[in-house]
Amino acid sequence: MNKEILKKTQSLIALLILCLMISLLSDKFLTTNNLWNVLRQISVNVCISMGMTLVVLMAGIDLSVGSILAFSSAICAGLISHGIAIPAFDIYIGFTVLGGIMAAITVGTGLGLFNGWVITKFDLPPFVATLAMLTIARGGVMLYTQGIPISNLGSGFEFIGSGWILGIPVPVWISVIMVLAMVFITKKTVFGRYIYAIGGNEKASFLSGISIHKVKIAVYGIAGMMAAVAGILVTSRLNSAQPNAGLSYELDAIAAVVIGGTSLSGGVGTVSGTVIGAVIIGVLNNGLVLLNVSPFWQQVVKGLVILLAVIIDKRSKR
Amino acid sequence: MLEAINISKSFPGVKVLDKVNFLFYPGKVNAILGENGAGKSTLLKVLTGVYCDFEGQIRLHGENMQFKHIKDAQHAGIAIIHQELNLIPSLSITENLFLGRELHHSLGVLRTSEMESVARSLLRRVQLEKDPSTLVKNLKVGEQQLIEIAKALLANAGVILMDEPTSALSDSEIDNLHRIIQELKTEGKTIVYISHKMEELFRIADYYTVLRDGITVEAGEMKAVSEAHLIRKMVGREVVIRPKGQxxxxxxxxxxxxxxxxxxxxxxxxxxxxxxxxxxxxxxxxxxxxxxxxxxxxxxxxxxxxxxxxxxxxxxxxxxxxxxxxxxxxxxxxxxxxxxxxxxxxxxxxxxxxxxxxxxxxxxxxxxxxxxxxxxxxxxxxxxxxxxxxxxxxxxxxxxxxxxxxxxxxxxxxxxxxxxxxxxxxxxxxxxxxxxxxxxxxxxxxxxxxxxxxxxxxxxxxxxxxxxxxxxxxxxxxxxxxxxxxxxxxxxxx
Known part of the structure; x- marks a missing residue:
């Protein structure tokens, strides 16, 4: 029984030990300012890794989320700053902040659904299909922005990334809402149960009468949507859409999922685990900066931590 | 002689083998009888080093064996031919035969022609008229079975375990297999044979052991018993038949x-x-x-x-x-x-x-x-x-x-x-x-x-x-x- 509890909380314990170590080494870590800062930084990865958790639970993978983030970010910023103009017909459509956000989410979800459609329709490995989307969407960003950042988005939009509500940064609110939504999906809905079932045994799920294609397409759609939400956070925080936004964010998201104990072979894992995984990565990043570790070493350390986490997880499952 | 003494093996929640004892004689066909679930395949896995966490002893020629790994059993000269064949369809007969024990020069360069000629002589021994460069996927199931036997011969195995080797074979293929088994017997190989087909067992087996619910129920000479007797021992009771078709x-x-x-x-x-x-x-x-x-x-x-x-x-x-x-x-x-x-x-x-x-x-x-x-x-x-x-x-x-x-x-x-x-x-x-x-x-x-x-x-x-x-x-x-x-x-x- 004790062993069970230990297993369930081991990533939490690892996080606490990490916090303790950093706070002993740096007096700047445990300041309110820094902690809010960490949480705000983490919120982007939390959003992406929420979608990634569902995908990985289903024994899939989504490499395209970083690019989808950038694409949604560009769409969001582009529409808010200069709308859609078709000079040939003398048409101009302006977008409010909300309109831009809705458009970005629609586009992100659409790209995700397309991922799911390609994977199920042509029976492609998710790795390959989303790898293709990674370059397609990034190329789309470059085409749309011509490689130039889109700025001047107005002060109203900035609130999402930099504002506070009830003493808590808005991005933290948003990521908490996303986390709760995913917890609800995975724990309380039949759809969530199907995700676990497909990840655990796709063939048996199919034979049980589950429309596995529809579930898969929906899950990749959610992953795209979460990437779009993260894209809006990033855009608002910088008050600008960067063409190279979200570069290699998919790796951080996968790392969070894996550190959180979700099996890459599917069927096993939790949303809460992923949250802890994302926080571990965020705290680690922050701590290494506070300790003046060179950025090159930071990457090495991060990689080692991921390795360690997975090894521990694997051993504890024996 | 291969002996299994007081072998027990459990999985979480179920004891699959409970102090079973087996004696397998060289130069004979030793049949293991038992219904599905009696523990036959578990026994085979114990004998071939797949499971090493079991109780009891395995003795080969009176010597205690400690199989920690499949390789250990192979080195000791125990080969198994699984019901589902373990061949790689996209490779040739020669490549399959030598898989994991390729002949090569010092730098790892394969000695292809030498392997081909060994393969050719092995194919002759199992009476399969095929070119060694034939891809295994182009062989019939019965022919693939013979490749498995050739593999066992190549490994110079003294003990060959066969798990339902004839379940997918045609009559003539079965006859051919039985002929080869007879030859292996005269060479002094120990054959362990699992089959559900009674008639077949009476044709080729010399000794039998009945396994039921993980226990060895009876052992003896095939000559001395009747089919009905063996079935009774395997099932442990008469099968009740309901009135049907009315x-x-x-x-x-x-x-x-x-x-x-x-x-x-x-x-x-x-x-x-x-x-x-x-x-x-x-x-x-x-x-x-x-x-x-x-x-x-x-x-x-x-x-x-x-x-x-x-x-x-x-x-x-x-x-x-x-x-x-x-x-x-x-x-x-x-x-x-x-x-x-x-x-x-x-x-x-x-x-x-x-x-x-x-x-x-x-x-x-x-x-x-x-x-x-x-x-x-x-x-x-x-x-x-x-x-x-x-x-x-x-x-x-x-x-x-x-x-x-x-x-x-x-x-x-x-x-x-x-x-x-x-x-x-x-x-x-x-x-x-x-x-x-x-x-x-x-x-x-x-x-x-x-x-x-x-x-x-x-x-x-x-x-x-x-x-x-x-x-x-x-x-x-x-x-x-x-x-x-x-x-x-x-x-x-x-």
Whole structure:
């Protein structure tokens, strides 16, 4: 029984030990300012890794989320700053902040659904299909922005990334809402149960009468949507859409999922685990900066931590 | 001489071997008899070093063996020929023979011609007239079996274990195999032979040991015993046969299949199933008998909407023609399909019992009601006597028999009219087996129609009201309950 509890909380314990170590080494870590800062930084990865958790639970993978983030970010910023103009017909459509956000989410979800459609329709490995989307969407960003950042988005939009509500940064609110939504999906809905079932045994799920294609397409759609939400956070925080936004964010998201104990072979894992995984990565990043570790070493350390986490997880499952 | 002394081996929740003792004589064919689930394959895995965490001793020529790994057993000269062959189809005969023990020069450059010539002489020994460069995928099953034997000869194995080597072979292939076994005997090799075919065992085996529920029941010389005696020892009791075929003769047809064809998955011009037509009546248990590869499972997959693109023909339920594009469609029309492979296709092993049972009945747009699911699961645990501490138990912790009951529960939950059971008792213990037999009969009595697919003749004979025999993708014979005899079934299955 004790062993069970230990297993369930081991990533939490690892996080606490990490916090303790950093706070002993740096007096700047445990300041309110820094902690809010960490949480705000983490919120982007939390959003992406929420979608990634569902995908990985289903024994899939989504490499395209970083690019989808950038694409949604560009769409969001582009529409808010200069709308859609078709000079040939003398048409101009302006977008409010909300309109831009809705458009970005629609586009992100659409790209995700397309991922799911390609994977199920042509029976492609998710790795390959989303790898293709990674370059397609990034190329789309470059085409749309011509490689130039889109700025001047107005002060109203900035609130999402930099504002506070009830003493808590808005991005933290948003990521908490996303986390709760995913917890609800995975724990309380039949759809969530199907995700676990497909990840655990796709063939048996199919034979049980589950429309596995529809579930898969929906899950990749959610992953795209979460990437779009993260894209809006990033855009608002910088008050600008960067063409190279979200570069290699998919790796951080996968790392969070894996550190959180979700099996890459599917069927096993939790949303809460992923949250802890994302926080571990965020705290680690922050701590290494506070300790003046060179950025090159930071990457090495991060990689080692991921390795360690997975090894521990694997051993504890024996 | 190979000896297994007081071998015990348990898995979580079930003791598969309980202090079993075996003596295998050199220069003889030693048969292991036992029903599915008796522990035969576990024993083989212990003898070949797959499982090393067992109690007891293995002695070869009086010497204690400690197999930590499959390689250790191979070095000691023990080779196994599995029921499912372990060859790589895309490689040639030579490459397969030498896999893992390639002959090479000092820099790792392969000595190809030398290997070819060794392969050639091995092929002569097993009387297979093929060029060693032939790809294994172009060989027939029987020929592939001979490659496995050649592999054992190449490894200079003194002990060769054969796990149901003839289950997929034709008559002439079986004769050929038996001839080779006779030769191996004269060379002093110890042959351990597992087969379900009694007639075959009486033909080639010298000694036998009967395994039942993980215990060695009896051992002796084949000459000294009768078939009936061995069957009694294997089963442990007389099989009860219910009165059959009476009431369902008059009842109405629920499923009608006409002119069903199924295309080969890769070769478009080839058919896997040819012109299958049959009817299933309400409350009937319809047995499908055939050897491995006869097309029985493929037929069931057609009925269950798993291969809509490749099949043609007519299906009608209650007289209404219908078409299933997915298992979902089939389920909605009252079909249920408990597949042959419960681990790969039946259960989500990493989920608990109640989630597995409810999987077939949940609607994707709904919220979960875990209390109701548990209640549901508890009902079935009671009804089917599933042995488990609770409905929260993960399915990978259950024994084969209990896993099978969970599979049945999940299909009963859909309230099916037609229940397709593909090898429902494969690899499960005797008790669970007889419970499942009773359940099947109870279901039929209550008006459900059962399609029973099995390769175990006693099972088919004991349960079916009517028996269809399949071979090479066709229905080759039909028997009603009383008139079917074991050798008739076999004759039409080959």
């Amino acid at each position: 009431k369902c003769k008059e009842s109405s047809t629920i499923l009608k299949v006409a002119n069903l064809h199924l295309q080969h998955p890769l070769v478009k011009a080839k058919n896997v199933l040819h012109d299958i037509s049959f009817e299933l009546k309400r409350g009937e248990i319809l047995g499908f008998f055939g050897l491995m590869g006869a097309g029985r499972t493929e037929l069931m997959e057609c009925l269950f909407g798993m291969v809509p693109d490749r099949m043609s023909g007519m299906l009608a339920i209650d007289g209404k023609p219908c078409q299933f594009n997915s298992p979902k469609d089939a389920i909605s029309q009252g079909l249920a399909f408990a597949t042959e492979d419960r681990k790969m296709e039946g259960l989500v092993l990493g989920m608990d019992i109640s989630s597995n049972i409810s999987l077939t009945t949940l609607k994707v747009t709904e919220l979960l009601n875990t209390d109701q699911e548990r209640q549901f699961a508890q009902d079935y645990i009671r009804q089917l006597a599933i042995k488990t501490p609770s409905e929260d138990q993960f399915c990978n912790n259950l024994s084969g028999g209990n896993q099978q009951k969970v599979v049945l529960a999940k299909w009963l939950a859909t309230k099916p009219q037609i229940l397709i059971l593909d090898e429902p008792t494969r690899g499960i213990d005797i008790n669970a087996k007889s419970e499942i037999y009773e359940l099947i009969q109870r279901l039929a009595n209550s008006g459900k129609s059962i399609i029973l697919v099995s390769s175990e003749i006693p099972e088919i004979l004991a349960l079916s009201d009517r028996i269809l025999v399949m071979a090479e993708g066709r229905i080759t014979a039909e028997f009603s309950a009383g008139e079917a005899r074991e050798d008739d079934l076999l004759k039409y299955a080959i």
